[in-house]
Amino acid sequence: MIKKLLKLLVIALISCLIVLPLNAQILVLPELNNTNTWLPTNNNSAEVSACIRLDGLCLFEVSATASDIAERVQQIEQRLHRISNLYFYQQDATLTIEKRTVNNLPNIHVKVNDLEIRLLTITSLDIKNQGVDLETKAQEIIEQVQEGLERGRKERELVSLVQKGLIAFIIFGLLLILNFLVLRLIKRLNTYRDRVAELRINQPISTELTRRQQWNIREVQYRLLQLLEVGLWLGATLVIVGLFPYTRIAQIWLITLLRIPARITIVGLGTYLLIRLSYALIAKLSTLLFSQDVLDFEFNQRLQLRLRTISLVSRSIITIIWVMVGIIVALSVIGVNIAPLLAGVGILGVAVSLASQNLIRDAINGFFIIVEDQYAVGDIIQVGQFSGLVENINLRITQLRDSEGRLITIPNSEVKIVANLSSNWSRADLSIPVAYESDIDEVLTLVHQVAEEMTKDKIWQENILETPEILGVDNFSERGLIIRVWIKTKPLKQWDISREFRRRLKIAFDRQGLPLSLPQQKLWLTNI
Structure with a gap:
């Protein structure tokens, strides 16, 4: 489906190229000023350049000091706007552009019919580092102003406006078609993600890793489609408003307004996609490590728990790394000098380490817990007075769920x-408590029989790893003779095996008429 969408995008682009007139260069987004004059500067004597615009397009550049550039641009554009109004809206208007030298500096004068207006004076700053003299620069500006005014007048003709309106209509139609296709793809991905989320519950580790990998890849595709949808609408809006001379200035405003937010959004989305792709890579590597053709069963069982734990911790570390990189890149793309920031990271790290010694100890101990495989997610452990199932482990904490659900x-x-x-x-x-009056040899034989039967039972034999060990009489207690039995089982199956063995043993004792011992005491009375 993605390939089909790309084909449609190519077809749409070709259609636009066919429909566009020869002057289709208007669709190209205009370049912004080389110098961001709307940003504050500490050096007011610095030399900067800025564009003089007509209908949102850059005609030529002028230069001045940082403190004077805004005022000079405003004055020139006000004069140019007055000239353009006279020239555009008078049907038989004539245009004459001349250069006059005053105080050894060329001045550009524009004459519309009988009204003459001085447009600007070309200074030495305007030609600095350009490799031309004042006369050549003046001639270039005359040609650029002449071309810009004639183009603006032609664009305001009815034929041109109708043509641009048709192009805008076609672009909007293509936008609706492409947006419909993107929404269909997003809907399909949503359905697939919901299905994968349902299947991820209580799955074997190999299946879970595969599902996790697919989930993260689909998540990346989903976010890219969302970005494509936003890009289609934003791009179409910019292109359409850039078609018409009356609205082209809005294109500049939108680009200027959205420049920094768009950069931050792109960096943030890129960081998120890199995190998701890293998650998919971790799942892929974990799947490669989990090979049932190579590993024996016991090692497989343990590896499942370790992979879950290592995967969780790895994803946490990857997330922190990418978020830090994303923050640095975001600051860089919006123009913040990150060199002092990076230099201060070392000092900040020392301060943080002194204030976070407990956190550092937690992280170091957590690292060794994972590396040494002391326990993993899914294990049942006892730490001091607390015991329970390990539900979560990271570099800082371990979380247990005890038998009471806490x-x-x-x-x-x-x-x-x-x-x-x-x-x-x-x-x-x-x-196993047995009454003192019972025949101990008969009891031991019966225990052997029950253990052997349970070992051969198809339901239970896969959970019993070795033949049960009947250790014999382990103790004499107030309850009677204590017979000790050891049964080696799969992890976490010891309690199920114990319950079933006791049930079978009780049935066997009842069948043979052998009572299980109860707590008892003997009382001797003597004549007082």
Whole structure:
């Protein structure tokens, strides 16, 4: 669909080129002044240049000091506006442009019918660094003014206005067609993104990484289409208002008004797209690392958790880096001198490091937690008096969800001793109380049978990694004989295995008439 849209854009461009008249150069956006005279300057004696405009187009440039340039441009343009009104709106007006020398400086005089107006005096600043003399510069300005006034008069003719109106109508029609196609693409991408978002819940890591990669790529396409839509409307508006001499000045105003906001917006959007593309690259690299043809099952299980954690942390770091780069680039494109800013980053870094020692300790400890694979998202851990499922980890904090549903946030600098209950494999540790009166050999045989049956069960055998170990009588307690059983399981499956084993053991004991021991006490009474 993107290729079709590009083809339509090419067709639209060719159509415009066919319809445009020979003087289609009017559609080109006019150049702005070389010097931003609307920006404040500290050096009022600096020499600057600015354009003298007619109908929004630059006729010629004049030069002056920074403190005088605005006033000189205003005076010349007021005279030019008066001349153009006389010449444009008188049907039989005649135009004569002459050069007269006063005090060794050429003066340009424009005569419309019988009314003569001095347009400007050419100074030495106007020819500085241009490699021409005053006479040559005067002749150039005469030709430029003559051409500009004749062009302006021709553009105001009815035939020209009708022709430009037809061109504007065609451009607007193409705009509506292209906008309709872009909106259709945006709608399709929205539908696809919603479908991907629904499928991302509780997916295997390989599927999740692939979906995440597709999501980020589609997000980039979605934002580019939004930018294209805005660009189409803005570009068409600028071109249409630039067609007519009456509205062309609005083109300059719009460009001047939107220059800085547009640059900041483009940098911001570019930063966002780079972040999304980086997310897609991280997902792609993670997918390449996760190869089930190479890795064994246990390592696969652990790698899933590590990839989730590393992916989350990597995306956080990438986001911070790109945002910082985006801020620096944005300041640079709007004209801010970033050299002192970059020089002050070192000093600022020292100050921040002194004020953020706890944050630095958190980040360093978080880095080693991830590198050493102490735990990852999806593990169940115990840190001090807190335990639960790791829901989120970054360079600063670890967040746990305990059995009561509470979200516990622990700074990484506080993670000194951690117990991981689900790293690589887990173990179901069972203590089975048996009455002292029971035949211990019969009980052990029955426990062996139950363990063997459960190991062979298709539902449970994939979660049991090794043959259960019957350790024997582990203790004599007030409840009776304690038989210890170890069952090696997949991570986080030890509790399910324990519950099922106890259920089966209770059924087997009832079938054989063997009671499970209850807490008991014996009381001896003696004659007092």
